[in-house]
Amino acid sequence: MKYLKEDEHWMRVALQEAQKAFEEDEVPVGAVIVKGDRIIGQGHNKSERLNDPTAHAEIIALSAAANFLNSWRITDATAYITLEPCLMCTGALVLARIKRLVFGPFDKKFGACGSVYDIPEDNKFNHTFKITYGILEQESQNLLQSFFKNKRQQKNLPK
Numbered sequence: 001m002k003y004l005k006e007d008e009h010w011m012r013v014a015l016q017e018a019q020k021a022f023e024e025d026e027v028p029v030g031a032v033i034v035k036g037d038r039i040i041g042q043g044h045n046k047s048e049r050l051n052d053p054t055a056h057a058e059i060i061a062l063s064a065a066a067n068f069l070n071s072w073r074i075t076d077a078t079a080y081i082t083l084e085p086c087l088m089c090t091g092a093l094v095l096a097r098i099k100r101l102v103f104g105p106f107d108k109k110f111g112a113c114g115s116v117y118d119i120p121e122d123n124k125f126n127h128t129f130k131i132t133y134g135i136l137e138q139e140s141q142n143l144l145q146s147f148f149k150n151k152r153q154q155k156n157l158p159k
Contacts, residue, residue: 003132007102010034010080011136017044017057018082018143024049028082028143031061033098035077041065057081058089062096073097082140084111084133090119093129100130104140 010032017030021044033041043060047053058081065074078100079093085103090112093101106115113120113131120128 003135006037007080007132007135010078011082011102011104013039013042014080014082015136015139015143017042018140021045021057022143022147028147029057030082031057032080033061033065033074033077034080035065035069035074040068040074040077054088056086056089058085059092062092066096075099078102080135082136083107083144084113084115086110087112087117087119090117094119094125094127097127098129100132102132102135104133104135104137105144106133 014030014032017032018028021030022028026045026048028045030044031042032039041061041064043064044057046055046060058079061079062074065077066072074096077098079098079102081101081103083104084107085093085101086107087110101113101120103113108115110116112118114133119125120131
């Protein structure tokens, strides 16, 4: 799908969420759910802090959006995510009935929106959504690379 003028703006907000994750020593992924011109949900990875494998940025943002709308159906909304969603998060986006997904880089290890899998293009589901990718890709990639570089350096430090 085409790149919209506001995509970069909202992706910068998602990057702010990713930066929060970075500062909390979590994998730096951020997500923002936008309906109209308003944020209805946002979040960043908290799996380490919460000891919860489902505490991904997307899940946290979708939960906040559902709470805001008082409905699990998050229709006519766009999800801005700093990294291609995994299988779990893509499934949640499908179930939430979002209209559109915008993300930065592809995740060649766990991505489920075009790299490893392509759930939104699988015609077996009753809902699909439009995808725009590569928005602020380099900024997202730089943050992720910096995080994992720091992790590798910490691992190699003498104890």
